[in-house]
Amino acid sequence: MDICEALVNKKEAIAQDLNELEKFIFPKYQKSEAIIKSQKADQCKNSKKLTADMKNQKEALLKEIDAIIQGKQIEIDVMDSKHQIALDKQEDAINHTITEIKQVIQDLKSLLGTSDDSIVLNYKSRIEKFRKVPSKFRVTLPKFLPYQTNRDQLLQQFGSLTALSIETEEQGDSVLFLADSVSPPGRPMLDFPRLITDIPTIGNGSITHVSCLTDEEIWIIGNDEILNLYNLQGEVLRSVQTKSGNRPEGIAVTRSGDLLYADYDDRSINLVNGTQVEPLITLQGWKPRGLCSTSSGDLLVIMDSEDVKQTKVVRYTDSKEKQTIYLDDKGMPLYTPGDIKNLSENRNLDICKFYPFGITTDSQANILIADFDDNCIHTIDQNGKLLHYIYRCGLQDPWGQCVDSIDNLLVTEWVTGKMKKIKYYK
Template sequence: MFGPLSSLSIKTENHGFIMKTPETVSCPQVKSLLDEPELIASIDTRYNYLHSVTCLRDEEIWTGGYDNIMKLYNLQGELLKSIQTKSRKVPYDIAVTKSGDLVHTDGDTRTVNIVKGKEIEELIRLQGWKPINICSTSSGELLVTMDSDDDKQSKVVRYSGFTEKQSIQFDDHGKPLYSSGDLKCISENRNLDICVADNRDKAVVVVNPAGKLLFRYTGHPSANKKSFDPVCITTDSQSQILTVDGDNNCIHILDQDGLFLRYIDICDLKYPFGLCVDTKDNLFVAEQMSGKVKKIKYM
């Protein structure tokens, strides 16, 4: 499983372990997964602990770590911009809106904030809940995962600007969809499904746009030497779901129905965490401990 970085490999399996509902639909493939992924670039962000990466453009990435400074880099590793959080607290998560603005969650102040030029404006302030992870949707809305102040409840909330439009918390049987008190990275799929990497529950949880559970994915034995450890999630133009498996140092690729397709075994990648895909389906993976973001071509 381990080897030089140049020998990146994808391994193929035929079955995943999922629960589906009839609403799940398939999408024809337009691009194929490469047999041999290619490492395109490695960007040193100089964070001691890197946890977030998100694409501003195909050639520029915003990054966040255990630091109150958020940094914008080009793919040559040049620092283009840095901005300190308004509260001077570490940002829990970052995302780029459809209009190109940087947003970040601040669990300590219970706010979602947006960067406008050199200024940071408070967009959302919560009461009784703290925002954890965030993503921007194709329609320009925001999806935010959040935990209650007592860490006993968790939900996903959709916002249009500062207005709450939807809350997703329970399945059809009244059971919580998500665990509380830990990371719940979120991404909207191309087919508008909402995908959450629920780290405490060790599952990828996918609901349709109405909030109805479609499936839960809990890992695949071929990829897992240790238990499945989903820490981040993203999706691509083919409606494929990619999730970082931190403890196993690999990335699982699922189709939109939750079927395990392959995993990317990035041999020299250790402690992967943040994840995003650009408009050309290049994958960006943030390494926690080295502070590097690695750009990988996988399709």
């Protein structure tokens, strides 16, 4: 091939490359550039929409709070009016009586100074009706009792963000990449969890269930018929006996701070109101075991059949049965019939079930499981991956568990009757 032919061939190759670049490749890059500009505009628009939506939600919540406050203010005004009317009525009666007494005093003084003996002889005492001192009101002024703010519950009521997904299309094939879920970033765990305090309880051990009312107040039940509310100093703030006298099988604290307990032998779920117990749900042919109050306000109840051959989980809304579950997503029974059963709602709204002994979840959607035999707590993520063990805290036969608002673990011990508060996040 001579130099001229080589030049011709090269020019043809150059022309082909130029043609491909101008007619095919470059237009695709221009289109991609335009798409990216459009996506940037969409991203900016969507970000503003997300911000506006959250602002609207904030205003909606504030509006609800304002409505609640206005309602409470109306209650205050009504109570003030009733109180003022009662005080005014009593004050008017007393002032009227005072006027009468003054007149009687004046009349008696006149009698003492009169020379008319007949008037004196006809005198009849009129002070009997004044001897009874006016009754006074015993007033108990109303107080405002605020619930402790629970950040997790507020977050669930406020709403959540769905995960960002980004697709990369390559030669007609689509590969999907998921960005990190918009949930609280994973908190690092302590290499060696630290015991914060040992909290003694009354009785001789046998503590089975625990549920946090606040960060400072915890409901505990054991192997008797008493439900006890403790503070972190081990002081009993309230004690309530079950209505039937039976040992409660499980407990749960609702979003509003009420305590529920399951009475297995009585086939009932009961509400503790102050020191009084009110039946909430009565079962027919089934006996309740574990309870879970969900973030939506529903109640989940594990229950066994009378012959202890079947187990199911029932969801209640306002004490009305809404859903019944016998099998898991693989078609297997949720539980083996009989004996101990527990369940808990995770932050991602999964329902976690476990046998045996205690189970709870924390703000990171991690699941904590009490290992009674090995005296430790297993920590797994929402997908079932083992993350950590909580041990070296002197645990003895751990059973009931709950976490407070900052993810400190409160765990009860069957043998010692103690409750331990443990820090396991950094």
